[in-house]
Amino acid sequence: MKKVAIGIDIGGTNTAIGVVDKEGNVMVKDNIATPSKDDIDQYISDLSDAIKGIIKSVKLLNEDIEILGIGIGAPNANYYKGTIEKAANLAFKGIVPFVELLKKNFRELPTVVMTNDANAAAIGEMIYGGAKGMKNFAMFTLGTGVGSGLVVNGEMVYGHDGFAGECGHTMLVADGRVCGCGAHGHLEAYCSAPGMKRTAFELLAYYNATDSPLANKSYNELDSKMIYEAAVAGDKIALEVFEITGEYLGQGLADTVHHLSPEAIFLFGGPTAAGDFIFNPTKEAMEEHLLPIFKNKIKILPSKLKPGDAAIVGASALVWKELE
Amino acid sequence: MKKVAIGIDIGGTNTAIGVVDKEGNVMVKDNIATPSKDDIDQYISDLSDAIKGIIKSVKLLNEDIEILGIGIGAPNANYYKGTIEKAANLAFKGIVPFVELLKKNFRELPTVVMTNDANAAAIGEMIYGGAKGMKNFAMFTLGTGVGSGLVVNGEMVYGHDGFAGECGHTMLVADGRVCGCGAHGHLEAYCSAPGMKRTAFELLAYYNATDSPLANKSYNELDSKMIYEAAVAGDKIALEVFEITGEYLGQGLADTVHHLSPEAIFLFGGPTAAGDFIFNPTKEAMEEHLLPIFKNKIKILPSKLKPGDAAIVGASALVWKELE
Numbered sequence: 045m046k047k048v049a050i051g052i053d054i055g056g057t058n059t060a061i062g063v064v065d066k067e068g069n070v071m072v073k074d075n076i077a078t079p080s081k082d083d084i085d086q087y088i089s090d091l092s093d094a095i096k097g098i099i100k101s102v103k104l105l106n107e108d109i110e111i112l113g114i115g116i117g118a119p120n121a122n123y124y125k126g127t128i129e130k131a132a133n134l135a136f137k138g139i140v141p142f143v144e145l146l147k148k149n150f151r152e153l154p155t156v157v158m159t160n161d162a163n164a165a166a167i168g169e170m171i172y173g174g175a176k177g178m179k180n181f182a183m184f185t186l187g188t189g190v191g192s193g194l195v196v197n198g199e200m201v202y203g204h205d206g207f208a209g210e211c212g213h214t215m216l217v218a219d220g221r222v223c224g225c226g227a228h229g230h231l232e233a234y235c236s237a238p239g240m241k242r243t244a245f246e247l248l249a250y251y252n253a254t255d256s257p258l259a260n261k262s263y264n265e266l267d268s269k270m271i272y273e274a275a276v277a278g279d280k281i282a283l284e285v286f287e288i289t290g291e292y293l294g295q296g297l298a299d300t301v302h303h304l305s306p307e308a309i310f311l312f313g314g315p316t317a318a319g320d321f322i323f324n325p326t327k328e329a330m331e332e333h334l335l336p337i338f339k340n341k342i343k344i345l346p347s348k349l350k351p352g353d354a355a356i357v358g359a360s361a362l363v364w365k366e367l368e
Numbered sequence: 369m370k371k372v373a374i375g376i377d378i379g380g381t382n383t384a385i386g387v388v389d390k391e392g393n394v395m396v397k398d399n400i401a402t403p404s405k406d407d408i409d410q411y412i413s414d415l416s417d418a419i420k421g422i423i424k425s426v427k428l429l430n431e432d433i434e435i436l437g438i439g440i441g442a443p444n445a446n447y448y449k450g451t452i453e454k455a456a457n458l459a460f461k462g463i464v465p466f467v468e469l470l471k472k473n474f475r476e477l478p479t480v481v482m483t484n485d486a487n488a489a490a491i492g493e494m495i496y497g498g499a500k501g502m503k504n505f506a507m508f509t510l511g512t513g514v515g516s517g518l519v520v521n522g523e524m525v526y527g528h529d530g531f532a533g534e535c536g537h538t539m540l541v542a543d544g545r546v547c548g549c550g551a552h553g554h555l556e557a558y559c560s561a562p563g564m565k566r567t568a569f570e571l572l573a574y575y576n577a578t579d580s581p582l583a584n585k586s587y588n589e590l591d592s593k594m595i596y597e598a599a600v601a602g603d604k605i606a607l608e609v610f611e612i613t614g615e616y617l618g619q620g621l622a623d624t625v626h627h628l629s630p631e632a633i634f635l636f637g638g639p640t641a642a643g644d645f646i647f648n649p650t651k652e653a654m655e656e657h658l659l660p661i662f663k664n665k666i667k668i669l670p671s672k673l674k675p676g677d678a679a680i681v682g683a684s685a686l687v688w689k690e691l692e
Binding site: 120129130178179180181194196197199201202203204205206207208209210211213214215216217218225227295298299300302303304305306307333335336337338341 | 444453454502503504505518520521523525526527528529530531532533534535537538539540541542549551619622623624626627628629630631657659660661662665
């Protein structure tokens with residue numbers, strides 16, 4: 045009997061659902077829209093139908109299958125309570141008892157568990173990826189924002205309230221850039237994909253760099269992939285964007301090391317596809333900021349989760365972790 | 369039979385030894401000099417004699433006693449290896465296998481365990497103090513430096529190498545004050561007792577405050593107790609020192625919350641005797657820097673460990689924690 049877990053990733057506009065085996069392979073997947081209206085009962089009903097649909101289709105592939113549970117990654121998800129609480133990017137207001145509602149439709153599955161997407165990614169890395177066997181590591185996900193998941197003594201750090209691991213909101217620059225959360229100078233405002241764009245625009249303005257290819261893009265057009273392509277082509281502005289992003293990220297990672305001394309820090313997400321452009325300055329800056337006792341000890345590694353499936357796979361890993 | 373643990377605190381000049389009961393009461397204590405020469409064998413011999421001496425004297429007090437083990441707090445102590453590694457303030461060079469050496473003289477005691485003093489203080493708080501029953505909390509010790517001990521999921525955070533919890537060396541100010549470690553802008557350079565003195569001297573210079581009582585003290589004379597006394601007497605410079613120290617500390621604590629979301633953060637050490645002078649601005653600044661999801665949730669509390677005995681008591685707590 046092949047054991048599998050269901051992973052669900054709830055994003056702002058799209059909800060992805062997949063059936064994942066113990067090796068992290070997605071056997072079947074599906075999508076439904078995340079509603080833009082605050083109708084949680086309808087959403088739970090639609091989601092349950094979609095889950096039942098893929099369970100049916102995976103059973104058609106292989107009759108001898110056992111489904112161990114459902115893992116869910118969602119913004120502002122509370123691991124302890126199974127709730128989604130005041131998520132700014134979702135239509136649902138207040139505190140939604142998500143796990144409780146979903147469980148009603150899956151009474152045969154004892155394990156239904158949720159956390160935020162960065163924590164799910166960290167557990168995915170631990171169960172399926174590069175962190176197998178590691179007891180102390182951190183995961184930073186660079187995308188629209190910067191998420192993080194922390195693992196200490198082999199266990200996820202949820203904190204006293206279920207919300208720990210918000211390293212994107214540690215402060216790097218006093219009175220610095222406005223962050224998505226409204227505060228100033230947070231890591232996310234510098235090291236997310238939009239943070240890189242902000243750096244690019246600051247540099248264009250600073251150098252009056254009319255000859256950079258980035259100077260031909262509007263603020264709303266430019267994205268981190270264009271910056272990467274310009275860097276590959278040798279554009280000085282784009283190269284400096286990566287240097288600066290890495291300097292800020294390395295400074296932030298050093299603070300995480302001073303807290304937790306992890307064996308490794310994994311980086312995941314769009315900007316990390318730039319490889320050495322981002323990893324080298326990040327590593328250099330982190331080392332520069334570390335106490336001697338931590339120098340040349342902490343690895344910075346690319347995530348081994350496949351970009352397309354990582355969110356589903358990470359969410360499904362919650363189930364395996366729960367059953368350990 | 370009354371169960372007790374031995375606590376040893378190794379400081380730069382003095383080594384304190386005590387026998388501590390399960391309630392955290394020090395039954396007997398003694399002191400020997402921490403040597404200024406790198407002769408570890410002599411020190412282990414002297415320390416062993418002193419330990420045997422207090423064991424003898426406590427047995428005279430109460431025949432029905434069982435000694436469970438020895439806990440040691442020391443600078444740069446590695447919990448996993450039982451070593452003291454390259455401690456700047458001790459005479460011993462390189463890596464000293466301290467636990468192994470001491471165990472040779474106490475073969476009847478299976479539990480001999482060591483960590484740094486701030487971690488020992490955190491475990492002391494958990495076993496005997498205000499953190500009883502808490503699974504997630506942090507301890508900051510403000511003194512000559514700033515130490516920290518972090519507890520996650522009920523376990524001490526030692527990290528992959530045994531050295532985690534160096535929050536005094538997280539960076540608050542880019543290119544800020546020189547820290548004892550040689551880097552710039554670390555929390556310790558602002559929030560330790562000497563950090564407060566540095567703030568006082570900056571303020572004296574900024575305001576040209578000839579009428580402050582602090583203006584009559586040399587840099588080497590001034591200490592944090594004098595600043596406290598001046599604040600009590602209403603001196604504006606001294607009051608502003610506490611405001612600024614609290615602002616920096618609160619900013620640093622917010623970074624710790626964004627990592628770990630602890631139930632409480634305990635403050636210990638000389639400067640915390642100033643009570644509201646330091647707790648109020650610290651609390652205010654921390655709240656200001658927190659994500660909404662963490663606001664008005666995290667307690668900042670004074671340590672319940674008695675200042676005089678805290679180091680011995682904290683070290684002894686390692687034994688109880690180990691035997692849990």
